Amino acid sequence: MxxxxxxxxxxxxxxxxxxxxxxxxxxxxxxxxxxxxxxxxxxxxxxxxxxxxxxxxxxxxxxxxxxxxxxxxxxxxxHLDLYRDAVAQLTARGLVYPAFESRAEIARLVAARDAVAPWRRDPDGAPLYPGSGKTLSAAERAKLIASGTPYALRLDMDAARALVGELSWSERGEGPAGETGTVAARPDAWGDVVIARKETPTSYHLSVVIDDALQGVTEVVRGADLFWATSVHRLLQVLLDLPTPVYRHHRLxxxxxxxxxxxxxxxxxxxxxxxxxxxxxxxxxxxxxxxxx
CATH class of the missing domain: 3.40.50.620 (HUPs)
Structure with a gap:
């Protein structure tokens, strides 16, 4: 072994x-x-x-x-080209879309929704993406890209979840509420996460799963603040056909x-x-x- x-x-x-x-x-x-x-x-x-x-x-x-x-x-x-290739794979499967709202615009959208009812937050406390990037037509997206408008490439969580079954990971450490052993992944809790940006062809979520796979990492030992981010990582591992390491999240x-x-x-x-x-x-x-x- x-x-x-x-x-x-x-x-x-x-x-x-x-x-x-x-x-x-x-x-x-x-x-x-x-x-x-x-x-x-x-x-x-x-x-x-x-x-x-x-x-x-x-x-x-x-x-x-x-x-x-x-x-x-x-x-x-x-290794930026490797991450670009992974984004291209996901895009070709219809799992990625560009979102053009600035951070300030997103904050305004969230504030408007909070005024009606509390808008959903991810496990880190950040609001889920509230914009309309997913509903833009191909022509509208092409026009905005051609104009040089900055954008983030987001994972269509609903489409991605429709392709995979239930997800879990093996946890040898402990989560924020004592979760250990086989932990059910909940990527939906993160909404349509950013996996790349116009100026940066990757994100933490995307690059970390690619790097761990290419380096042959079998044991991921990291802080408990990343415990629930593992849900997104498990989803990307399945979508990109990458191996799954064992995780051990430690105290902060x-x-x-x-x-x-x-x-x-x-x-x-x-x-x-x-x-x-x-x-x-x-x-x-x-x-x-x-x-x-």
Whole structure:
């Protein structure tokens, strides 16, 4: 039986903090305990926020923590054509449509609907897409695209769900309400999610399932804030005929006010802690992990 394959996949849009350290160390510990492999992926599709100096800092922080990963590091920005191909596949099946409303226009539409009755929100609390992109004619869409109007490519959730049966995943961690074992996926709760934009040929949801499949990842260990996003990932895996890893969602580290740690918090930044003389073993203790063997 081949060894399990784990991955740590940070975005270089800021410096790593204690929450990242916990996730990276947990992946490394599980890979070591199971005789598995640990891969590193740089999720840098957000070209407006991702920077080379942040990427360099990721390598420095992980090496300081004593984490070793296999070459080669996969950088999402090097594989945009693969994501375009996947979008083209879904589009050819009638599962994708362009939506042209700006974020401000969407906010106004949601406010108008909220004035009548509470508009549905996704598991992250964001309003479901309220626009009319799905009902535009082919001629109207072509005219807007030709005019240079920005757009998001959205997955037609109703059409996609009609093609697949019931979905679930194997959870070895725990969800927000204690969900574990076989978990029923609920992609409908996300509405018509964005899978690409005019200026960016992919999204987190799309690129993560493609990357995990192409890298042979068998164990996805990540924060509990992504627990219900797995529903969308399972749907895309079926639509694109991709393998399904086992998932392990772990607890989130929070600040004194109970908020999830942010990359803007210097108090928990690994660079600042290292400069203050904190050791890697102390980091393990701070995030609730046993000393390294």
């Amino acid at each position: 081949p060894p399990p394959v784990f991955r740590f996949a940070p975005s270089p849009n800021g410096y790593l903090h204690l929450g990242h350290a916990y996730s990276a160390l947990l992946n490394a510990d599980l890979a070591r305990a199971g005789g598995g492999r640990l891969l590193l992926r740089i999720e840098d599709i957000d070209t407006t926020r991702c920077r080379p100096d942040y990427e360099a800092a990721i390598y420095q922080d992980l090496a300081w923590l004593g984490i070793a990963w296999e070459p080669e590091v996969r950088r999402q920005s090097d 580290l929070r600040d004194a006010e109970g908020r999830k740690l942010s990359k803007s918090s210097a108090a928990t930044g690994l660079r600042e802690l290292r400069a203050a003389g904190v050791s890697p073993q102390q980091i393990r203790s701070m995030v609730g992990l046993a000393p390294a063997g």
